[in-house]
Amino acid sequence: MKILVCITHVPDTTSKIAFTDNNTKFDSSGVQYIIGPYDDYALARAVELKEAHGGSVTVLNVGTAESEPTIRKALAIGADEAIRVNAEPTDSFFVASQIAEVAKEGYDLILMGRESIDFNSGVVHALVGEMLGIVSVSPVMRLEVEGNTATMDREIEGGKQTIQIDLPFVAGCQEPIAEWKIPNMRGIMTARTKPLNVVEPVGGEKQVKLVDYELPAAKGAVKIVAQEEVNELVKMLQNEAKVL
Amino acid sequence: METLNKEKKAIKGGEFLISETSPQDVFTPEQWSEEQKMIAQTCTDFVEHEVYPKVEELDAMKDPKLMPNLLDKSGELGLLGTSIPEQYGGFGMDFNTSMLIAEKVGAGYSFAVALSAHTGIGTLPILYYGNEEQKAKYLPKLATGEWKASYCLTEPDSGSDANSGKTKADLTPDGKHYLINGQKMWITNGGFADVFIVFAKIEDDKNLTAFIVEKGFGGVTMNEEEKKMGIKGSSTRQIFFNDCKVPVENMLSERENGFKIALNILNIGRIKLASATLGAAKGVIKNALNYSQERKQFGKSIAEFGAIKHKLGEMMARVYASEAATYRAGQNIDDAYDALVAGGMEEGEAKLKAVEEFAIECAMLKVHGSETLDFVVDEGVQVYGGMGYSADAPMERAYRDSRINRIFEGTNEINRMLTIDMLLKRALKGKLDLMSPAMAVAKELTSIPDFGGDDDERVLAAEHKLIKNLKKAGLMIAGAAVQKLMATLKDEQEILMNLADMLIQVYALESAVLRTERIIESEGVEAAKVHIEMVKVYAHYAVDEATKAGKQAIYAFAEGDEMRMMLMGLKRYTKVQPHNLKVARRTIADYCLDKGDYPFN
Numbered sequence: 001m002k003i004l005v006c007i008t009h010v011p012d013t014t015s016k017i018a019f020t021d022n023n024t025k026f027d028s029s030g031v032q033y034i035i036g037p038y039d040d041y042a043l044a045r046a047v048e049l050k051e052a053h054g055g056s057v058t059v060l061n062v063g064t065a066e067s068e069p070t071i072r073k074a075l076a077i078g079a080d081e082a083i084r085v086n087a088e089p090t091d092s093f094f095v096a097s098q099i100a101e102v103a104k105e106g107y108d109l110i111l112m113g114r115e116s117i118d119f120n121s122g123v124v125h126a127l128v129g130e131m132l133g134i135v136s137v138s139p140v141m142r143l144e145v146e147g148n149t150a151t152m153d154r155e156i157e158g159g160k161q162t163i164q165i166d167l168p169f170v171a172g173c174q175e176p177i178a179e180w181k182i183p184n185m186r187g188i189m190t191a192r193t194k195p196l197n198v199v200e201p202v203g204g205e206k207q208v209k210l211v212d213y214e215l216p217a218a219k220g221a222v223k224i225v226a227q228e229e230v231n232e233l234v235k236m237l238q239n240e241a242k243v244l
Numbered sequence: 245m246e247t248l249n250k251e252k253k254a255i256k257g258g259e260f261l262i263s264e265t266s267p268q269d270v271f272t273p274e275q276w277s278e279e280q281k282m283i284a285q286t287c288t289d290f291v292e293h294e295v296y297p298k299v300e301e302l303d304a305m306k307d308p309k310l311m312p313n314l315l316d317k318s319g320e321l322g323l324l325g326t327s328i329p330e331q332y333g334g335f336g337m338d339f340n341t342s343m344l345i346a347e348k349v350g351a352g353y354s355f356a357v358a359l360s361a362h363t364g365i366g367t368l369p370i371l372y373y374g375n376e377e378q379k380a381k382y383l384p385k386l387a388t389g390e391w392k393a394s395y396c397l398t399e400p401d402s403g404s405d406a407n408s409g410k411t412k413a414d415l416t417p418d419g420k421h422y423l424i425n426g427q428k429m430w431i432t433n434g435g436f437a438d439v440f441i442v443f444a445k446i447e448d449d450k451n452l453t454a455f456i457v458e459k460g461f462g463g464v465t466m467n468e469e470e471k472k473m474g475i476k477g478s479s480t481r482q483i484f485f486n487d488c489k490v491p492v493e494n495m496l497s498e499r500e501n502g503f504k505i506a507l508n509i510l511n512i513g514r515i516k517l518a519s520a521t522l523g524a525a526k527g528v529i530k531n532a533l534n535y536s537q538e539r540k541q542f543g544k545s546i547a548e549f550g551a552i553k554h555k556l557g558e559m560m561a562r563v564y565a566s567e568a569a570t571y572r573a574g575q576n577i578d579d580a581y582d583a584l585v586a587g588g589m590e591e592g593e594a595k596l597k598a599v600e601e602f603a604i605e606c607a608m609l610k611v612h613g614s615e616t617l618d619f620v621v622d623e624g625v626q627v628y629g630g631m632g633y634s635a636d637a638p639m640e641r642a643y644r645d646s647r648i649n650r651i652f653e654g655t656n657e658i659n660r661m662l663t664i665d666m667l668l669k670r671a672l673k674g675k676l677d678l679m680s681p682a683m684a685v686a687k688e689l690t691s692i693p694d695f696g697g698d699d700d701e702r703v704l705a706a707e708h709k710l711i712k713n714l715k716k717a718g719l720m721i722a723g724a725a726v727q728k729l730m731a732t733l734k735d736e737q738e739i740l741m742n743l744a745d746m747l748i749q750v751y752a753l754e755s756a757v758l759r760t761e762r763i764i765e766s767e768g769v770e771a772a773k774v775h776i777e778m779v780k781v782y783a784h785y786a787v788d789e790a791t792k793a794g795k796q797a798i799y800a801f802a803e804g805d806e807m808r809m810m811l812m813g814l815k816r817y818t819k820v821q822p823h824n825l826k827v828a829r830r831t832i833a834d835y836c837l838d839k840g841d842y843p844f845n
Contacts (some may be wrong), residue, residue: 016838069278072282076282183286184322185321191279
């Protein structure tokens with residue numbers, strides 16, 4: 001089984017978010033980068049499937065050279081080789097075009113996180129499926145492959161849905177699809193011997209122009225209202241919070 | 245792993261006292277490679293995801309399988325085999341990387357103790373002193389954790405005086421076995437270990453002999469778990485050997501070589517303990533930074549108060565210095581090892597020789613690391629206030645768990661005395677020339693003070709001058725003490741400890757300065773702004789400590805004109821450039837509060 005796992009290179013979930021250049025640029029100074037947490041689960045499941053069924057896992061990242069430590073971590077976790085498309089990954093359509101270009105090679109499974117955790121567009125898997133003319137499913141919480149057929153659980157409003165699809169397809173993954181993996185010493189030491197190929201982007205003009213970013217308003221102080229002061233509470237909700 | 249700066253000047257252990265080191269010749273934590281950082285992250289991930297959720301349960305000691313199971317899990321990640329060569333199922337990582345691992349695991353409370361006892365004192369005697377058959381039999385199982393190891397040296401009546409143990413090993417009449425009889429205590433991992441490194445005496449030997457004992461050999465029994473102040477989750481037992489039948493081929497190294505093994509393994513244990521204390525201290529710092537921002541009093545977070553910033557700033561500065569010194573020495577050991585191996589020495593022997601060369605630094609770092617951690621946990625409790633005293637918050641455990649570090653791997657008192665003892669022995673053997681610089685200082689004392697020499701334009705010129713002077717102060721007092729007390733100096737433990745205190749501060753301060761200078765050189769003064777403030781804060785602390793120790797030593801052995809002369813000298817050599825430390829600590833604290841973690845590597 002040939003598996004392609006697309007990973008993002010994103011700020012650690014505990015990073016302090018700030019912007020520079022008139023709120024048009026993310027301030028990356030001192031920020032720790034990680035594999036997108038949802039992508040991390042997709043990768044872990046890919047490695048499990050490879051261990052169970054044989055085959056290979058290729059990781060793909062659309063990003064600059066700064067992503068390489070993150071890519072090598074994916075290799076340490078168990079991917080066999082990596083491809084980096086040398087471009088800034090700012091636009092979903094552009095990123096999906098690059099993935100589709102690589103995926104044309106022919107993969108049985110194309111896995112990625114349900115969404116990135118930086119820009120959270122959550123549409124890349126669908127775009128890739130569309131571009132390749134194959135099914136895309138998200139969010140997938142369980143994925144088993146038997147022969148040419150995959151069985152998966154999908155989260156739906158208030159419950160879950162079990163579906164079967166023939167290979168190949170694209171899946172946006174989320175926990176608990178696999179057990180989260182910490183790279184082991186052997187993996188880390190062999191990561192440097194695995195191929196990491198850099199390719200230049202093809203076509204796919206960026207379609208979105210970024211205007212600026214805005215941080216959410218800081219959380220205000222909490223007011224505690226005594227149980228018997230319900231009228232006071234209603235007044236505050238009407239006049240101060242303006243939600244009633 | 246690639247070794248940085250191949251062209252570096254070879255340096256000898258203890259040499260820091262008499263020669264100047266260039267920043268380019270020291271390794272700093274800013275130079276960790278991508279791979280080393282990934283290894284560190286794996287350790288941190290393991291501690292945070294596997295150990296922290298079970299900390300309470302581990303300390304409760306209700307499930308005896310919990311700790312060995314966690315060790316198994318860490319073994320699956322390869323954490324137990326990092327120092328073991330690849331041909332025995334390990335990863336053959338260099339020394340400084342193994343120290344980095346010790347640091348990251350060091351944040352794991354009792355688990356850290358179990359892991360380091362297994363990989364350190366439990367495994368290393370076989371790795372460094374075992375013959376081919378012993379290594380092939382034991383190391384692969386120890387590397388995966390299939391077998392757990394422990395180290396049985398201490399006895400009820402034999403602690404710091406380790407060579408005085410009463411445990412016996414008697415050859416059976418057929419010459420095929422030794423029967424081991426005796427009692428060992430404070431045996432870490434004792435409750436679940438499969439392999440014990442046991443030190444015993446054969447006949448009327450003066451020195452100990454080491455044996456590899458398997459639990460399955462029979463005749464091994466133990467007491468209940470010890471009730472301890474801290475590291476409660478770590479298994480600590482008394483172990484009894486009653487006619488434990490050990491095949492002769494399980495003798496480690498040669499007869500009577502055990503005491504040497506014990507000491508050499510402890511050298512490694514000491515420096516690794518220094519890195520483990522760094523990990524624990526950084527964990528406490530992270531909690532203190534976060535809690536002080538969450539806790540509100542008088543309408544604002546307590547982190548906004550100078551009293552708290554003072555604590556945070558001081559904690560950072562001391563950990564920064566300890567960290568600089570620890571990895572500086574770790575790289576010295578790696579460099580010495582590389583040189584010995586290049587010269588044709590066998591790898592195991594080279595590792596031991598390299599560590600032995602820096603045994604003085606190992607002893608000093610053990611003291612500095614454990615006392616820095618004790619300071620950090622104490623202030624950590626204080627930052628938490630009432631919650632610091634509550635077992636529901638993490639500071640209480642950190643405080644209790646820290647205390648053992650000043651006791652095991654040789655008490656800090658023993659390590660202080662060893663520092664000076666080893667230094668003087670090297671001087672006697674002509675390995676280190678302490679005499680000429682000490683005499684030069686004595687001569688300088690009777691001449692007019694040198695007011696020149698201020699053309700040093702380095703950012704940290706004042707600190708360089710201070711280090712030079714502190715070394716002079718140490719040499720002045722040590723030289724005079726040796727001359728005056730001669731052979732009786734070894735019994736003047738108080739003076740030896742004073743001298744060690746001076747040296748430890750010199751080494752830590754110099755390391756912090758060199759580290760900072762390297763950052764200035766590579767990234768510029770602006771990027772090193774906070775680092776420079778930490779150096780200033782640490783320099784004042786170091787000079788105060790060194791002055792106090794120096795005075796006490798002088799009072800203890802000098803009198804009259806000699807005393808006056810030396811006190812004047814001490815005053816001259818401990819002059820420090822004034823600096824607004826209040827502002828410095830606030831700057832450091834503000835920077836770290838913004839990062840929410842110890843942010844210096």
